[in-house]
Amino acid sequence: MSEAVSSKLSTRVWIMILTGAVIVTLSMGVRQSFGLFLGPLGLELQVDRQTFGLIVAGQNLLFGLLQPFVGAWADRHGAGKVAVFGAVVYAIGMVVAATAANALGLAIGFGALVGLAMAGCTFTVILGAVGKIVPADKRTLAFGIVTAGGSFGQFLVVPAAQGLLDALDWRLTLAVLGGLIVLIIPLALGVAGKPPAAISAQDGPPIGQALQEAFGDRSFWLLNAGFFVCGFHIAFVGTHLPSYIRDQGLPAEVGAWSLALIGLFNIAGSWLWGAWGSKRSKKGLLALLYALRAAAIAIFLVVPISPVSVLAFAATFGFLWLGTVPLTNGLVAQIYGLRHLSALGGIVFLSHQVGAFLGAWLAGVAFDATGSYLVIWLVSIGLGLLAAAANLPIREAPLVRPETVPAE
Template sequence: MPDAASPAPASGLSRRAWIMILTGAVIVTLSMGVRQSFGLFLRPVGLDLEIDRQTFGLIIAAQNLLFGLIQPFVGAWADKHGAGKVAVGGALVYLAGLAVAATAANALGLMLGFGVMVGLSMAGVTFVVVLGAVGRAVPPEKRTLAFGIVTAGGSFGQFLVVPAAQGLLDALDWRLTLFVLGGMVALIIPLALGVAGKPPAPSARDGLPLKAALKEALTNPSYALLNLGFFVCGFHVAFVGTHLPAYLRDMGLSGGIGAASLALIGLFNIAGSWLWGAWGSKASKKGLLTLLYALRAVAIAVFLLVPLSPASALIFAATFGFLWLGTVPLTNGLVAQIFGVRHLSALAGIVFLSHQVGAFLGAWLAGVAFDLTGSYTAIWIISIGLAVMATLANVPVREGPVIRPSTVPAE
C-alpha cells in the first residue's frame, strides 16, 4: 500500500488524500457558509446602528480587501509549515471578529469585527490554504476534480448556513445570531487536524525557490490574465452576495426570497463547482473559464431584461450559482498546471488577492452607486461588461507548464 502521507498512484487517491479533501471541504463549508450570510445583516444592522448601505458595503469591502492582501503571505507560510496550524489560527481570529461585531455599538466597532478581524481570519480557513494542501496530496490528473470537491464545500455551507442565519435573524436578533454563527466557526479547530502536517522538504526537481517562483509568475503573461479574470469573479461574487437580498427587497420581493436566492446560489454551486472541476480534469481549463465568464454575462443580461418576479429571481440565483465558484478549481488548477505545486498556496494567494480587490470594489461601489442614484442598475451593467472582459482575457492563456532549466537554484 502507498504511504498515507504521499500522493497516491494515478489509479486512485490515498486515504490521506481523501481525509484532506473531505475535512478541507467541511472547513470551507463552515468558513464560507458563515461569511456568505453577511448580506442578510445589511438591513437589520443598518437600522440598529444607523449606518447607510455605503458604509456597510465599505465594511464588507474592507473585509474582502484585507482577506486578499494577507492571503499570499498566509499561503506562503502554509506552504512551508502546513495548513493545519494556519486553519486553527484563522478560526480563532474569526471567532474573535464575530464576537467584536456582535457587541459593536457603531460603524467603527463593526468595521473592526466584520471588516478587519474577519477579513484577516478568512485567509487561513478558506480555499487557498486548503487547496494548497490538497494539491500536494493528489496526483496531477485528479487535482482539478479534488479542487472542485473542496470548492463545492463552500457552496454547501452557503446552502445550509444562509437559511439557518435567516431563521435565526427572524427568531432572535442580529447580535445573538452572530454568536450562534461563531459556534459553527469553532468546529474548524478540531477539523484542522485533517489538513495538518508539515509539507515534505522540497528537492531541486520540485521547482524554483519562492523568490524565483514569484519572479517567474509575475513576468508570465498568462498569470497576469488569470489575475484579471479572477478580479472579475471577485467583483461579481461580492456584489451579488452582499447586495442581491437588499436589491430584491427594494424591488418589492420578500426577505425570504432574498435568503432563498443566496441559498440557491449555494445549492447550485455545489453541482457547479464539482462539475467545472471534473470537466477541468478532462478538458481545456482556459476554454472552460472562457465559457463560464461568457455565461455569466448572458445570465445577468437576461435577469435585467425579464420582468422581476420571485420565479425570475430564483432562476437567476440558480443559474448564477452554477457559475459562482467554478472559477476556483479551474484557476487554481491552471496555476498548478503552469507553475507546479511547490508554492501553490503562495502563487494562488496572489491570484486570490486580485479576486479580493475585485470583491472590494464590487461590495463598496454597489453601495456608493445605490446611495447616489437609489438604484443598482449601473453596477449590474458594469458587471456585464466585466464578464465580457474576463471572457476575452482567458482566450490567450497558455496552459502548458513553464519550461525551466534542468537545474534550479537552492533555497
C-alpha cells in the same frame, strides 16, 4: 513530486479533501450570510448601504492582501496551524461584531478580524494542501470538491441564519454563527502536517525566483484579470442581492433563499467545472464560464422581476459561482508547479479580492448616488465579457525552466 499518489496515502488524501471541504463549508457559509444583516443592523446602528458595503469591501481586501503571505507560510509549514489561527480570529471577530455599538465596531469585527481570519481557513490554504498530495489527473476535480464545500455551507447556513434572525436578533445570531466557526479547530487536524518532502526543486524554484517567473509571464496576469472579475461579481451579488430584491418589493425570504439557491447549485457547479477541468482546457472553460455569467445577468435584467425570476437567476448564477476556483488554481498548479501553489495562488486570489472590494463598495456608492444598482449590473456584464476574452490567450502548459534549481 511524483504525480501518482501511493495507495497507502489514499485514505489520507480523502481525509484531507473531506475535512478541507467542511472547513470551507463553515468559513464560507458564515461569510455568505453577512448580506442578510444589512437590514437589521443598519436600522439599529444607523449604518447605510455604502458604509456596510465599504466594511465588507475592506474585509475582502484585507483577506486578499494577507493571502499570499499566509499561503507562503502554509506552503512551508502546512495548513493545519494556519486554519486553527484563522478559526480563532474569525470567532473573535464575530463576537466583536455581535457586540458592536456603531460602524467602527463592525469595521473591527466584520472587517479587520474576519478579513484576517479568512486568509487562513478558506480556499487558497486548503487547496494548496490538497493539491500537493492529489495526482495531477485528479487535482482539479479535488479542487472542485473542496470548493463545493463553500457552496454547501452557503446552502445550509444562509437559510439557518435567516431563521435565527427571525427568531432572535442579529446580535445573538452572530454569536451563534461564531460558535459554528469554532468547529474548524478540531477539523484542522485533517489538513495538518507539513507538505510532502518529495515537493522540491522539481516542482518549482525557490520563492524569489518563482515570483520573478510568474510576474514576468503574461499568462499569470491574464489569470489575475479574470479572477478580479470573479471577485467583483461574487461580492456584489453576495452583499447586495438581498437588498436589491427587497427594493423590488419582494419579501426578505426571497433574498435569503436566493443566496441559499446560489450555494445549492454551486455544489454541482464547482464539482462539474472541476471535473471538466481535469479533462478539458481549463482556460477554455474559464472563458465560457465568464461569458455565461454575463449572459445570465443580462437576461435577469430584461425579464420582469418576480420570485420565480429571482430564483431562476440564483440557480443559474450559482452553477457559475465558484467554478472559477478549481479551474484557476488548477492552471496555477499546471503552469507554475506545486512547490509554491498556496503563495502563487494567493497572489491570484489577491486580485479576486481587489475585485471583491470594488464590487461590494461601488455597489453601495452607486445606490446611494442614484437610488439603483443598475449601473453596477451593467458594469458586471461588461466585466464578464472582458474576463472571457482575457482567459483565451493564456498559455496552458508547464513553464519551461532552463535548469533545475536546487532545493532550499
